[in-house]
Amino acid sequence: MDASSAQPVPAHRQAIDSQSPRPRHPCLDHQAREDHREVTDQQRPRDQEEGTPARNEFLVICLCAEWCGICREYRNGFQEVARQFPDAGFHWLDVETDADQLGDIDVENFPTLIIKRQQSVLFYGTMQPYPAHLKRTLRAFLEQSAEQSRQYAFSSATRCGWQADDDLQRLGPDHPGRIVA
Template sequence: MNAITLEQDNRSRILQSLQEDSWIVACLCAAWCDVCKAYRASFDNLAAQHPDKQFIWIDIEDQSDLVGDLDIENFPTLLLQRGKDVAFFGAVQPDIGIAKRLVASYAAKSQAEIQAENTGSPERQTWQDECNLRQRLFEDSQ
């Protein structure tokens, strides 16, 4: 199964498909970015290896109203979120091995461990308010 490309017409369907504590692995990129184009196939392959997680491809320009003021410093930028907790947000090298390790590392943690890490870091506390994709999708559906 490939990653789902976020579009205007599938936002509410994606939100409805998310279980309460399910994982979102989102890649924020741009259609004009050659690095992103090359990364997409690997991201889709990673999605196929994790059918228990929702992999979402987000073009930051096509979805600018949803992405809003997220600080995208470079491509690809990954967002990993379990339930309401953002576990990771940041630019990574375009090596799918890094994404694999991030997904495996965070998926091995309990919800309590992720929440403890988030409360112990000002940067991660900011992620909870600013980078919460589930909340952004919910607000968009209202």
């Protein structure tokens, strides 16, 4: 297209484009990351080497329903992944029988997974019900240092929202549904 046929830029678009820098989501600011770092560093076991995940530093929670055929089929694969990653905590929670523990956590489809490193929510959403997907995702998170995981947890507005969600933060290794490898 040549310059003579170019459409003029609307005034409202010019105003948006001229704003510099673009506003960032509030939780992406430095202070929010520092506040989160203080909490997670206090939770790290003192005898842990930097860069090495501590036992149960990672938590994987599967939100499913007994009435869901896909969930029933996925459960054995989820348990197998739990056996392959003995240093992570794995929990299976039924959205109906464990509803009191879940609070207002929104489950749109099954299986819905939550993957946390200490208090940082790294993944929250639906995942294809194939154990290989979960293994690949978990391996990628295990390769991150604690600092990389913290940065990842605050790298988008969506992930920042997960960090601010009281119900997601409340779910931890002390809840029922633990899968013993």
